[in-house]
Amino acid sequence: MMEAQRVWMCFVTILSVEFVALGYEPDFIYPLENVTIPQGRDATFTCVVNNLGGYRVSAGGDPSQARVAWIKADTKAILAIHEHVITNNARLSVTHSDYNTWTLLIRSARREDRGQYMCQVNTDPMKSQTAFLEVVIPPDIIYEETSGDMMVPEGGSAKLVCKAKGYPKPRITWKREDGGDIILRGLQSARSKVQSYENEVLSLVKVTRSEMGAYLCIAANGVPPSVSKRMMVHVHFHPLIQVPNQLVGAPTNTDVTLQCHVEASPKAINYWTRENGEMIITSDKYQMSEHNSSYYSVQMRLIVRRFGKIDIGGYKCISKNSIGDAEGNIRLYEMQLKGGQVQRPDEDLEAEVDPLGSDELDEEFNSSNAINDDESSVRGEMAGVSSSSPHFFLHPPVLLALLVVCI
8 A cells, every 4th residue: 555655646746747847837828019109108018927836847956936027128138027126217117916917117208218128937948028119209399490480572582491309200291371372483483383392491482472471380200299380471572552443433422432452561551642642531531441351462441421522533542661652543523413313424425515516516616715614624634523514524535536526
């Protein structure tokens, strides 16, 4: 009986040695995963090892417990063994849970933490797995190397520069804030329009007033958030005035609106005067307003209330800036009402002149009174002044026809 027990114990011992040495060594359950985080965030590596409580057979035959170690693979620096941090880095810590889970925590990751990390078990032979930590940095504008607002004369050139830092290296894209096209001009006057342009430098050549406005420099590298800087391009030129209607007529006791379109940069001083130079100011009689349609375009409006004979004559819209000045002229005349309908002065004149024969016209022009009246009508027409006399409504084409008949 004793002999049988000794044989059994020896068999069990042999099986135990074979079990530990050959069949149930520690092994990794899950692969170590790569980690990508923005700078300043915490990074975590988790290593799950099965059968870590067993023993390995050492070369000398003395068993020792297997342990987990963390190593920075690219520098071969040992970071931690078991639960003890070896490296002098207060941002690193190791935790052990559920008997088989080991976690390496890197707090507030920095760019220098980037690299390969290894989870190693000291079996014979050694077992390990590695993963890569990528620390990315969101883009940031380098304001010291980036352009600000610019002023350029019309026809000149502007060079906009935008620099940004981050990892990966940011891409720079230019866009107009108003969604308009960016105009690129190259050699031999080649010209193209684009909605966006990718480069650190944006060169604007032979700039026109239509290119005035805000340009956005946008830096992006796939790491949120993207950043941008707004740059204002001011194109300077002397004022230009366009008058939609240079001759305006209205019946008496009505409100009349006069308009001028002004383009100027830098911003101009705009005002109205009568033809004698008297400046018009806002009152019960006059109402003035300005409406901006773009960075450089303004619509001037003057409303003359209760239009009367005293308001007949010339008006000037004037615009002045630091580069120059411009003016537009408008003549205001009275329109007659006949039978409840507006009667233009030339229509009234034609109704009276057409029935006359050439003899009657000669007799009328030979009389001194008729001559005086005609001279007055010509002067009145050239001055843009109207009155109730039919001769004061002569327009240049009608007057020319009348003179031909007279000759």
